Amino acid sequence: MSGLNAIAGIGADQRRGGYSRHVFDDAERHLREWFVEQAQNRGLAVETDANTNIWAWWGQPGPGAVVTGSHLDSVPGGGAFDGPLGVVSALEAVELLRERGFQPRTPLAVVVFAEEEGGRFGVPCLGSRLMTGTIHPDHARNLRDPDGGTLAEAMRSFGADPARIGRDETALVRIGTFVELHVEQGKGLIDLDRPVAVADSILGHGRWRFRFSGQGNHAGATLIDDRNDPMLPAAQLVLAARRTAAATPDGRATVGRLVPTPGGTNVIASTVDVHLDARAPSGARSMVDDIAGRAREFAAQEGCQVEVVEESFGDTVHFDPALRDRLRGVLDDVPVLPTGAGHDAGVLAAEKPTAMLFVRNPTGISHAPEEHATAEDCEEGSHALARVLADLAG
Incomplete structure (x- = not known):
């Protein structure tokens, strides 16, 4: 995918192999800048919320939006696809829909959540946890990275105000449904010989x-x-x-x-x-x-x-069954798989109808440099996501 190729040099870890991209470090900042540029090139209006999640809007932001996206940070020495594939696929899905002349009837947004992996401050899905209020702002502000610096200090260095973090009612009201595409972190699609699946649950x-x-x-x-x-x-x-x-x-x-x-x-x-x-x-x-x-x-x-x-x-998350079945119908009864990996979609599932799409990983390996997805399967994923977004926002 051209988007993944464009960011392939950002955050490459010469010692561990793979990528080390952690919230507010130089690599993650460059990825944020790349995302903003790519979103604006597609005519999307970009804003960053108080919890430093980035939103790119197609249409006027408002209640009931169809939202997709993922994250750009990684674990130390992680793979190229975990997180960025979902962001790149979301941008490509928007581009596909624009090329087809599609006009959403409800607002549509691509979101990049901050610190999903917890690679710097230790708490996974920090951006979505803050947004939903499932972590207390005081606790979050005092989280420390391996060098002893606090999240509050890192936010100030980034130009954000740590006093403003916490549950974001405005953002939550805007979300009608959330669909996250992600490279599969396991062998389910290898065993089924299928390129795309819909998620059923996330292990507690x-x-x-x-x-x-x-x-x-x-x-x-x-x-x-x-x-x-x-x-x-x-x-x-x-x-x-x-x-x-x-x-x-x-x-x-x-x-x-x-x-x-x-x-x-x-x-x-x-x-x-x-x-x-x-x-x-x-x-x-x-x-x-x-x-x-x-x-x-x-x-x-x-x-x-x-x-x-x-x-x-x-706790174990069971995704919205009606939304899951709707996605399966749109995608010609693709398989349904559970996952042992956590995601921002799992955090949002307690608040909103939420679903996930998985793209086959031919190595079955994740959180390591060997993580992979073929160009053909990535294209299948972005086309599947475009079909889903068209159905939900059309």
């Missing part, structure tokens, strides 16, 4: 931080029996999370980030932060409760303490 999921505290000391001068090393219970937690998830029906538990302090090779850590992602169709919290109980046992065995903080959580 959340993020937790386990902070193990012990006694920092010299790696060479401290005898093994004299240590209170928080790295040991942290390591045991990683294994316990895997075992607990394996014993939970369709459960998933992942430690993707582990941060020792002070972090020296020849230093026994004083604290170790273990960041856990846990997902299950039901009972994700009870799964984490079991993991937390084991963590306390591990900490006590090493003479350490552990603090557990829930950073974000969302």
Whole structure:
């Protein structure tokens, strides 16, 4: 797709591979500028809301709009398609409709949500969570990135006012339906040998931080029996999370980030932060409760303490069945698939009729450089999205 090719050099991560594009960093700012330019080239009127989500309007903004879009940020070292494919496809769908002479009877908008991945401040879908009020503004303002900077400080540097963030009734009233296109994060469409599907549900999921505290000391001068090393219970937690998830029906538990302090090779850590992602169709919290109980046992065995903080959580989301079936009818009964990945569409589903389209990923890999979608399948996706938008806004 030409749009993806145009942004292919922005945020390329030379160390990890793939892309690292995080809210308000240079790469994400360049992507925002690119989106604004592309939207304006298509005759769309662009505005940025108080939560730094970007809206591009076809028609006068107003109640009952048909909205599509996704996000432009990534996880550290992520793929090229997660997020940007939905944005690029939305712009291409608008272009296809304009070429056909289509005129929407209701307002139509393309939105770019901020910090969907939580790659900088740790909370996923931050832009949509703020807009819907599912995260408190004070909590959001005090979120910190890995360098210790707060979201409030980053917003001021970006030119936004952190005092204005929070539930946005104006934006919510404007949304009539929301449809998000996304590269599939799994193998469902590979197994079905189909290019496009409609989403059925999103697995319940959340993020937790386990902070193990012990006694920092010299790696060479401290005898093994004299240590209170928080790295040991942290390591045991990683294994316990895997075992607990394996014993939970369709459960998933992942430690993707582990941060020792002070972090020296020849230093026994004083604290170790273990960041856990846990997902299950039901009972994700009870799964984490079991993991937390084991963590306390591990900490006590090493003479350490552990603090557990829930950073974000969302129950299993079932997308609007009437909207889902309507999309299937428009798209000639494409398959219906669940997903284990979270999305802004899942946050909005509690407020508005919401749906998702998936485009086949021939590798089945996501959140990694190997994530992919063929040009032909991307074109199928943008044409499918155009048909859906025409039906909903026509």
